[in-house]
Amino acid sequence: MTSETLHFEAPRGMRDFYPEDMDVRNAIFAAWTRAARQFGFAQYDACVVESLDLLKRKSGEEIIDQIYAFQDKSGRELALRPEMTPTLARLIAARQGGLTFPLKWFALAQCFRYERMSRGRKREHYQWNLDIVGEPSLAAEAEVLACALHALSLLGLEANDARVHFSNRALLADLLLKFNIPAAHHPATFLALDKRGKIPDEEITKLLKTAGLDDSHLESVFKITGIQSLDQAQAVLEGTPASLLATRTLTALMADYGLSDRIRFDIGVVRGLGYYTGIVFEAFDVDKKFRAIFGGGRYDRLLEDVGGKPLPAVGLGFGDVVIAELLADKGKPGDHRERLDMAIGFMEDSQQPIAVQIAQALRLTGKTVEGALHAEKPRHFFARVGKGGVRQALYLGPDDLARGSVRVKDLENRTETEIPLNVIRTPERASP
């Protein structure tokens, strides 16, 4: 590989978006934005460069090793954010007195992680972040889930395509305590259990032992992970703690949204981030062919942890990579190009001024118009614009100008309309 060809590639793990790639990305961003707006979420953003200190303290344990960190020319410790939640907590903590809660915010945030490159994993992606801050009830979990499922619907994915698996870390903690596994071991246990299905169970066992669990603990942990339903969990617990009630409440709330068939209890959902405190969830395609489409949960202590006043919070992250793979697999979202209203071409330089005037006059009425930049043969013009991206075409030759009218071709119906030139007012004439 010569040094010249090297320049043509994006840095390893980073993505280029040619126009056809942008069409897919824009379709996904549009569904995210539309769903968020339909549920009354307000958009926020922050720079992708964040202070390393904030990220180190508040990101998930696993993430810290994967942070792109660097110093600026003043020696400031900076980083490309691996996730948006610590930044969200910072923004809210900074204005906690002036904001109205519960607050519903969303962001379309680029996030970076230095990961080993495997199975087409990228080192950056865009993530839809959807958060409700200041609402302690399960209504917050139900609302973010309903909104994310609405975004899937807008992309054409319904109940037979994707499903949410959910659990509750508080319930899992109650189960662990029931088997005498002390709370001090819970964070490491959560982290290990989050890896089930991604690494062999023997590796999970090793991780749990490293975390300080003995053989009887291990047996209990794997008994807990075998629980299939909330009724089974209740039988094990011999009672109905708040954590179990909350988990049942979420099911009831989702029924009000008409989404009961889209969620299922799954004790195996734990999530890798340290800050979750209650309900946790992940959405998958029904065949589980792909990694999680979105994931999130309740993180009631994060605001406090960044130095703000305590505030309950629920959020989710929904990346653009897995959903794009899933949509491609399902043959969706299909052709999302925005078609142009008109393309204008001309045969000779002498028709260029009138071509420009017509194009500009149409644009001033709100139309989208592609104007040729140089003279071309009609064959070349119609071949270029007849590929489905343009509704109407107008090709100017010397005869048209002599006749004082132009022929507008409808490229969909293959019809032709003759329009007098003086009807298409030029911008100079349009001004009073």
Place this chain on the structure above:
Amino acid sequence: MTSETLHFEAPRGMRDFYPEDMDVRNAIFAAWTRAARQFGFAQYDACVVESLDLLKRKSGEEIIDQIYAFQDKSGRELALRPEMTPTLARLIAARQGGLTFPLKWFALAQCFRYERMSRGRKREHYQWNLDIVGEPSLAAEAEVLACALHALSLLGLEANDARVHFSNRALLADLLLKFNIPAAHHPATFLALDKRGKIPDEEITKLLKTAGLDDSHLESVFKITGIQSLDQAQAVLEGTPASLLATRTLTALMADYGLSDRIRFDIGVVRGLGYYTGIVFEAFDVDKKFRAIFGGGRYDRLLEDVGGKPLPAVGLGFGDVVIAELLADKGKPGDHRERLDMAIGFMEDSQQPIAVQIAQALRLTGKTVEGALHAEKPRHFFARVGKGGVRQALYLGPDDLARGSVRVKDLENRTETEIPLNVIRTPERASP
């Protein structure tokens, strides 16, 4: 300052966007995107992380000192791009055989520069990049200028608000040669002249001397910068070189767009980037209160320089910071919040399920609906939703459910409509 409060701030020079800031940014992005689409430009993007090598070789001289550079964990030399043009050249060079030219592309690209912090200058901004690649004629310059001016119109800025100043580096080179200043000194001369008005003329003189110009050269340079019109330039040149003809052609083309009154020849426009080869331009507010709104020009050798086949190109960059300052100064773009169709509140927990069902049913018909997450007093609900962000409000109490109908309040007309509950179909009932 304690370490806790530090966490609430974005890193120095980086911006946070609270929802009210996003409204302004979204209005600017929407105008850029709309104008580009109306002129038939296709959107592209690339990761903000670029290879340092590409940027070092192809960015403007002045920029290189300001690059945020870092290494990834494999020792790769990376950087946050200071501008998009080298990346554009890379993308095109990589697929030069498969693309159709002239190609019209745009991007909304975040760019970073480590600058001394003065007068509120930021270290990152978003930049609308608009480029035409593969068109040698002046039609390319005219098209990008007309498109950028259209974006200004969409933001409410017309002829009495902002204006394009343009010149031609090839014409400036012809003038320098006419005064026996050899071509080898031109790049440094261009860079020095670009700083006029930003630093004192004595500093410019020093820069020119450092570049190798002698006293007679200096006198000539300042004579050239005193040229007020194309006619004066022609008189000095005692002829009509191609560079002068091209500059006149641009004026004629802009008249076809109906935009003659928006551009003026200004020998002082040079631009700081090394790669420009022909027409260069900058747009300013008419009072020149602010820095340049957008700037750009022709760069016919960049594709070659990154290792591609030669292709002529014209482009511009239009940042989000100056335009936002100018819009704020003019009291524009005003209130760009997207108002919600409806807000729904309820008095007691027992009305929550029906509130959720109504909200969800309305969303499935395409409406934007804010649903309360917990019971609240009517006074609190109407105070919260009556701030202008919501069109209609629906507040549910026990009486409404008993009566079987709800009252929808129009918050604009202050009218009220009674709607039977069974008319608002729930999502469960809506499915066949």
